[in-house]
Amino acid sequence: AEAKAKEHGKSAIESSSATINQNDLKNFLEKLASEEYEGRGTGDKGERMATAYLASFFEELGLEPAGNDGTYFQEFGFNAGKEMNSGNHLTIQIQEPLGLVRTMKPGQHYLPVNFSVSGEIKSARTVFAGFGIQDKEYNSFENLNVKDAWILVFRGSPKDRKELQKFGPLVNKAQQAKKLGARGIIYMKGPNPGVGKMLVPPSQNVGSNNEILPSITISDELAGSLLGGTENGSFQDIFESFYSGKKVQGFPLPYSISAQIGLDKKEDKGRNVIARLKVKENRSEEAIMVGGHIDHIGLGTRGGTRAKGKDTSLIHFGADDNASGIAAVMELAQFYTDLKKQGKLDLKRDIIFAAWSGEEMGLFGSKHFVKKQKELKGDKIYPSISAYLNLDMIGRLEEKPLIVHGTGS
Ligand SMILES: [Zn+2]
Incomplete structure (x- = not known):
């Protein structure tokens, strides 16, 4: 060339x-x-x-x-951002029926975010927290105990809520989750037209060069299997009710998640x-x-x-x-x-x-x-x-x- x-x-x-x-x-x-x-x-x-x-x-x-x-x-x-080393895995243990374990592949099911903390993250319960936004009039975390838990959130912000857009970036959500004492944050895209690629590679600078919190983006397929099929309806239904602003607060999920995140600086x-x-x-x-x-x-x-x-x-x-x-x-x-x-x-x-x-x-x-x-x-x-x-x-x-x-x- x-x-x-x-x-x-x-x-x-x-x-x-x-x-x-x-x-x-x-x-x-x-x-x-x-x-x-x-x-x-x-x-x-x-x-x-x-x-x-x-x-x-x-x-x-x-x-x-x-x-x-x-x-x-x-x-x-x-x-030039970061790249994954060989030490990366994500394991999801389903509590109902107890013991069923799914091992996820980096690059296919998930990717660690550039500002993620690296290291071993011990098994912790999982809480779905809507858009992961805490504001005066809009609080995804009300009545949820997210201390030491993985929180699973949608990226972006609800449609037609301009005042909430500033909470949309990945980095803001990670900082919010850290403040609440969460163990890590998992981002889902869903059919949101305002959000870029589903898996955000660690080479991409997304607003901070500091390690904030264990942070990963997951595929819609994985998000669908974590969130959908419950009494709350399909993944699509759940996304729509949060995106339209009908629902704000999330709910605990019957999974515990453990992970190893390994990111190296790339020159x-x-x-x-x-x-x-x-x-x-x-x-x-x-x-x-x-x-x-x-x-x-x-x-x-x-x-x-x-x-x-x-x-x-x-x-x-x-x-x-x-x-x-x-x-x-x-x-x-x-x-x-x-x-x-x-x-x-x-x-x-x-x-x-x-x-x-x-x-x-x-x-x-x-x-x-x-x-x-x-x-x-x-x-x-x-x-x-x-x-x-x-x-x-x-x-x-x-x-x-x-x-x-x-x-x-
Ligand atoms: Zn210029």
């Missing part, structure tokens, strides 16, 4: 002109925001492609590589792209920098999505944020390179063109650059980089004015 992206970078040069024009910008943007580039999630295939595309564009222009080891790339490591790598246009034969002492972030949020697997329901796991194309900024960086690089060729580049300082990755996850790429630069320059960035222009979301201004922010100068 990277080899293909390199070809795209070359043909981007061939099919564009040195002047700054709308057509070039549009073509660059459309490539970066194309389906093939999968929304450029940091560390993902789409980010490798987008960075390869840009590096090959810079190379064709004849810019000097300014990344690591004579390349255009500057790699950085980042915390991944992203990369910046950096190139230098030299004004003279040698590098100038000081340089001006022009850049933007090249990453977007990919398939939403690392969080940051504002999509709802099924849409959370689709490609987030990021045309405006920030294929638009990188398209402008490319256009400027091409323009100034051409000026230099014509002998018209009348500047004192070199221009460094940069594309940062990891921005959406917390400015990881640019932070890494700053750290490395400080190591090189004795804790100082200025004046070796005397000014930096960052381009972010310049694709939908239309009739609105350009917004310019100054910071830290």
